[in-house]
Amino acid sequence: QKEVEQDPGPLSVPEGAIVSLNCTYSNSAFQYFMWYRQYSRKGPELLMYTYSSGNKEDGRFTAQVDKSSKYISLFIRDSQPSDSATYLCAMRTSTGGGNKLTFGTGTQLKVEL
């Protein structure tokens, strides 16, 4: 079993839809949670980050962490064609592990006109 599970998709939605992306994880020591967006043949860019459980909102994006369920989500409101990309969840422990990030497999999202 992988430490972080993420549905690879692809996920296709119409423009304006609300998108829900999710990851589950098994390591209860993970404390820092991030979402990255990666366009084709480019490096990932940080979208959202949260510490421990809770919600965080930034514009059209909302990140949620439920540590009791070991489940994190990213919501995209009013999705745009420019949101079409691969979304990767990533997480790390607070100490040790060499500051390594553990990534999900990524979910490919396509927002259609």
Place this chain on the structure above:
Amino acid sequence: GAVVSQHPSRVICKSGTSVKIECRSLDFQATTMFWYRQFPKQSLMLMATSNEGSKATYEQGVEKDKFLINHASLTLSTLTVTSAHPEDSSFYICSAHRAGKNYGYTFGSGTRLTVV
């Protein structure tokens, strides 16, 4: 914002030759650099972690003599693929981590290596 420059963006080399990929943090000091490999439609696979001035730590299954990593300064790390073979063809990405920043991981734009 933090910027990481990775070069070259694309390289084609002959089988048996070596290729060097550079990763520079332009406006911050990166105490730790991570090197990843990514296959099409798959996630990032961590290859090694390098700290400035010390030897890199390689993940299980990654040949350290084949993938040479040097982190000579706080702003530069290099990955050299030695005696490249077609199976080494992949997308390589570096990530620079700023000390003390829990979310401070900035990625380079990646290098597409094709070995012919």
